[in-house]
Amino acid sequence: MFDFKHIKGDLYGGITAGVVALPLALAFGEASGAGPIAGLWGAIITGFFAALFGGTNTQITGPTGPMVVVFAGLVGELTLERSASFTEVSGIIFAAVVLAGIFQILFGIFKVGQYIRLVPYPVISGFMSGIGVIIILLQASRIFGSEPDRGGVIAAIEAIPGAVMSPDLVATGIALLSLLIVFFWPKQVGKFIPGPLAALIIGTLLALPFDIPKLVAVLPTFETFADRLPPFTIPSIDRGVAFLVFEAAIILALLGAIDSLLTSLVADNATRTRHDSNRELIGQGIGNSIAGLFGAIPGAGATMRTMVNIKTGGMTRLSGMIHSLVLLAVVLALTPLAAEIPNAVLAGILIKVGWDIIDFRYIRRSHRGPRWDLVLMAVVLLVTVFVDLITAVGIGVFLAALGYVHAIAKDQLEAIGEERLVALTPEEKALYDAAGGRIRIFEFSGPLSFGAAADIAHRVRENVHGREVLILDFLQMPTIDVSAAYALQTILEDAEKEERHVLFADVSPQVKAQLDGLGISRLVKKGGLGLNRLEALKLASEILGTSPDAAGARGLDPAPAAG
Structure with missing residues (x-):
């Protein structure tokens, strides 16, 4: 189960991955609608249990852009439909997270991992790029110190012109500085202080004298040590929203599975090892099920954090567990400091995350490949942004299968x-x-x-x-x-x-x-x-x-x- 021969590398890799994960967990938590602390607990719980039970030794699990987009969509739909606050519908929301984890466990038990890998690359590229675009659009108005009136991509797009016309200059300046840091932070320095962490520290220090939106408004106040622990959340589903919860759970499960297994493949290439895809799905499912029971947002294998772990010495599952313990120490000891982080800084960090998710490598080369694949990628991207993920993947897989059958049929008929x-x-x-x-x-x-x-x-x-x-x-x-x-x-x-x-x-x-x-x-x-x-x-x-x-x-x- 554990190999302590690489303990030094695992310690350094886990600590570094935890430092990198801190600003992302806070940002994803805020973007999800559940709050920054829910993002931290999501990284802690999913990261620990997915590492403990998963099938990829070096994988770092935590909130990711695709998962947060789906989770935030569910939060927006439920709060709007019930005209209620997040707290009032949290039992229903986290029921979807628990259910998604159970689905992932079943995927692993019934060896579905081998089929998830059959999704064509243009479809994966399209919906991942679409998720990147969604993250950027959702944060665009926040760069200028504004907030969309409601959740969703359309509302975020509608809020951009007003935010540009009447910006909060201090928030805008800090957000732009954060963007510059995360995009152009020197790689040599990044080995010791990651760009997102540098943006978090510098942006927070510069914002201290100014009155701009900060996490202090959304972070809870902890009077006792017990208050710092995650609350047990009882999942609840009623007939009126059962379909909505079930649909969100399916999307979260599939998206988390695809995201995690793709990251596992990246980790395999970097470490020259081979992961166990079905065991990885079981580990991800256990992590998400427990996260849902404690009011934490769902997670999946995170490529950037996994690569940071590998590059800084992580070799075994201990590194992923240590990453979670680092974040646990932050929650228990440093929450008052985290409360001063400006929303504009998190917006800048998230825009970089969204930018990195967009598959520019394929987009730049797509004109040299089959036109059908480019059309397929574009259709999936647009449906992802303006409709929803499960429709996008369904349409993408259907069109990809249709195109493949057409090509094979053409070759077979010519041969005949x-x-x-x-x-x-x-x-x-x-x-x-x-x-x-x-x-x-x-x-x-x-x-x-x-x-x-x-x-x-x-x-x-x-x-x-x-x-x-x-x-x-x-x-x-x-x-x-x-x-x-x-x-x-x-x-x-x-x-x-x-x-x-x-x-x-x-x-x-x-x-x-x-x-x-x-x-x-x-x-x-x-x-x-x-x-x-x-x-x-x-x-x-x-x-x-x-x-x-x-x-x-x-x-x-x-x-x-x-x-």
Whole structure:
């Protein structure tokens, strides 16, 4: 469970990752609508338990941009629908977090991790970039010292013109300074003092003499030590919001799973190790379930914090647990200092987070790749920003699958249209040539997709002019689906009308069983099934009379094929 051989590296990596996580946890907590302390507790709880039970040794878990966007959307919808404060609906909100954690545990138990990794890259790029855009839009007016009237992207966009026209100059100056620090902080200095932490300290010190919005307005006052501990939150769901909570839980679970497993892959590349994706999902689910029970916002594997941990020596799960203990010390001892942090500083830090999430690497190169992938990425990005994440991912996966099936079908149909005679043996080639162009061989390449099935019969019709015998070569077709099977039925029915013979060559037992089950085999003339390609060419030669022993072989009767 634990390896203390790397304790020094784990200590340094965990402490550094905790320092980096501090401003992000506060910023994400404030952006979520649950408050900065909920962000800190989210980083502490999810970070500790995901490291303890997860499947990626060096992963640092905590609040991330994608998770906070979904969580904040749920907070906004519920408070608006119930015309209530966050505290009044917190039981319902955190029920979604607990449920999301349970879903992630189930994903791990039922080994769903392998399927989550099948989401196409343009879809991942689109919704991650869309989340980055959302984070930037939500913080844009806060840079100028203003707050949107309500939650949501549209309200944030509407608030920008007014904020620009009447800015709070002090807040704007501090926010811009924070942006400059996080974007241009020297890498050499960043090894010791991370840019976000530097922005947090410098911006807070400069803002102390001024009256601008600070976290002191939203951080609770702790009179006793017990007040500093997270309150136990009883999850509650009523029928009126059950669908909303369930939908949010599904989105949080899927998004957290994708986010975490992508970070695990990055960690694998950096450490030359291999993570256990299903165990990682279970660890993430345990962390989020416990976080929801204690009023903490949900988390996922955080790429930047994970890389900081690795680069500064973190090697085992102890580093992730130490990162959480560092944040715990902050909550228990340094909360009064955190209360003086300006909202404008957190806005600057979050804008950098959003900027980093946008997939500029792909955007810069997208014009060199397939246009369909670029369109797919753009559609997912727009739907993510202006509709919601689950719709965006659903549309993206559907369109990606449609595009893939179309491409595969096109290749398969082109292959069917070509007669590749180079694969024939000398004996087979002699039989084929002797027929004088009256035999046509169609070779299927790989499993025939349902996308190609609709046009198979048409493609065969286009290529059988003047041919009296068709040989369908199934050597490279291990399986067949219903669509392709019924396409074969159409070919057989067309051949019957035009008095053309169809022979099946190299049919595998699996394909034979499927054709028998669907009743396609009975349409094949007697002797036309259960042949290899040489036998099919010999039989075709006998049918056409181009073989020395063709006598009596002309005109096969349509009868059920022998078992």
